Structures are given as structure tokens and as C-alpha cells.
Amino acid sequence: MKAVAIILAAGEARRMAHPKALIEHEGGRSFLQSLASTFGKAGCAVLGVIGKDAEAVREQHPSVNLVDSPRWQDGPMASIKAGLSAALEEEADVVLLHPVDMPAVRASTLKSLLKGVGDAEDGLRPEFEGAPGYPVVLSRALVERLMGSDAVQLDAALQGMKLRRVSVKDPGVVVNINTPETYERLFGTAPRLAPPPKRRAKKAASTAMPVVSSGMEMSASPEE
Template structure:
């Protein structure tokens, strides 16, 4: 049997209200956060779908997103739920079957191919898996194709698949030490929030 096709979905549409600018355009250690997220995802998944929203044209013009398919979330201001729905619809309409999606966030610069690969290894149409760090659930999150319709029914506001995952059996994958799950919510001290 062929191995399952797992697509990465990079959620990069937010306006970064607390940060002061869209996090996709934040420079971190020499590259934009969205470029780092795409590079990390491409090391493990094919295809890679990037959901853009806030300043999408600027991101498209400035960032090197080669090897990724770009999806526009016109409803990005409503929160993460609409971005996840955009990513799932993109995977549904992808030419060729996608068996599962691996969801990762643009504002986690400490994400690594090793952590993505550990969760991706559980990829299957029936699968649900989530990375944990010291016992705390975080990203990436793996959603098998059989669950996409159910996830989309529960999506609301700024909440992703959390409610759906809470109601189902989920494989927890210990990624402690494989990646840094911290997200960049606000600029580090001394870093201006907008270019």
C-alpha cells in the first residue's frame, strides 16, 4: 500500500494585533517567519499549503514561498477558524488525494522538521494526533481526512480544532526537546513592532 499523503497547512493569515504587524512579515534570525515555516514544512510534507490573509499581497511579494501553494483567506479577520477552514478546503480540492493535514503556525519559529516528522508519522485518513511538550498539547496537529467535515462544523472565531479534538480520541506525540513550542505573541524587548 502507498504511504499516506500528508499536506502541511501553514496558518499565516493573522493581522498580529498584539505584535503590531502580520507575523508572516516579521523578520526572525535573517528570514521572514512565513519563510521559516514553509522551509520547515517542506522538509517533511508535500504539498505545503500556506493560508494568507492580512497584507497577503505584501507577503506574496516579499516572501520566498517557492514550493508552497498559497491560499487566500478573505475572512481572516474573523480569526483562526476561518484560516483552518481555508486550509482544509484547499486540501480537499488538491489534485490528487490528500489523506491528512499537518497544521502548523507561522508564529512558532522554534518548530523543527523533527517535530513535524514525529507527528506526520501518524498520518492516515482516520488519524488525529497532536504534539505535546512536557505534557502540554501544542502544534503541529494532524487531522486525518475522515475528520475534516467534523472539524469544519465545530470551527468558530479564533479557535481552531480544539473543540473537535477535545471530543475525540487523539494520539499525543511527545515532542519534548524536538522543537520549541513558544509562539511570538509580542515583539521581543527592544525590537520595534512595525518596519
């Protein structure tokens, strides 16, 4: 079974003042780099979907497979479909949809979700303390159904698919670091850009930002 993670990073991020894909998470890594590493550890191929500030994101992430969303301004579903199309070309059996501003999800959680995928029509969604979270996990058949949806928002497009809810003990599935206030509350500083790739290893060896695991803001919406 080939699993492909689609990290949604095409939005404008008006409130954060920086592209979310480039903001520092921990150990000098950006939100996008941190998620690419986590999904990779869970055995997934990774596709980052980019739109706004695409050139800067590409320069910062030379090792991440990135897909352009030419219609990112049309809303989240336009970028989601760009990622889904690329995943289908990669012959994905299972696709995991995840917003870039939710970088605290654990690799162990992702592995458990993948083990829970059943038949060809299956799909599931994690929940933490009753709140729906991410990633949304879809079989290839459900991906093809989602591609044909006319909905503008993902939650509307998922209606009728009867995704199974899977309770997890990982608050990272509902953490959304999408405002400067949330970032500062968690990390003790205003949102800042991750260092360039060449400086990342040096920074990680000296000081690392704390791994956030609790007290976070919950969200059920993909990145804006």
C-alpha cells in the same frame, strides 16, 4: 500518503505591529519562509493561509503556495477552513495545522509525527513537558469532520476527536513568538521585517539570527 501543512498566517497581529508572516526569524528568512522550509524538509506540501496584508505577504513569498481567506476577520476557524478546503482539493491524506508565529518546530519532529499517524480516523497532537502544542495532525476523515464544525475556536472544534498526545523533546512545538517582548527576549531586538527575497541570500551568508531552541513562551492557540 500525501501530507499537506497549513500555515495559518491570516490574522491581524495587533501586538506585533508587523504581519507575523513577514517578521524575521533566522538567516534573513521570515516566520513564514522558515516554516515553509521546515515543513518541506519533512516531506509536506505547504499551503500558507493569508488574509490581512495578503498583498505584502504574497510579494515577500513568491515561492510559497498561498491561499486567501476572504473571511479572515470572522475568526481563526474561517481561515482554518479556507486552508482545509484547499488541502482537500490537493487530495491530502493527512493535514498538519500550524500557526505562523511558532517558527521553531524541527523537521525531525514533523517526520516523527507523520510516522505516528495510524488509521483513517487518526489524529494526534504533540506535547512538550505536558503542554499541548502544534502542529495538530489530522487524517482526511477528521479534516472533513472539522470542516463541518460550527465552533469559532480550533480547540473547541477539536473536542470529541480524541487526538492522541505524542510527547516530543522539541520545545518548538509550544513556542509562540506573539508579542514584541517575547521576540526581543529571544533575539535581542525589537520585531523587524525580514529582508526582501533578493537580499535574503546575501544576508544569510553574512550574519544569521540565532536558532531559538529553549526558554521560549508556550502556547496552545493558533495565530491571531
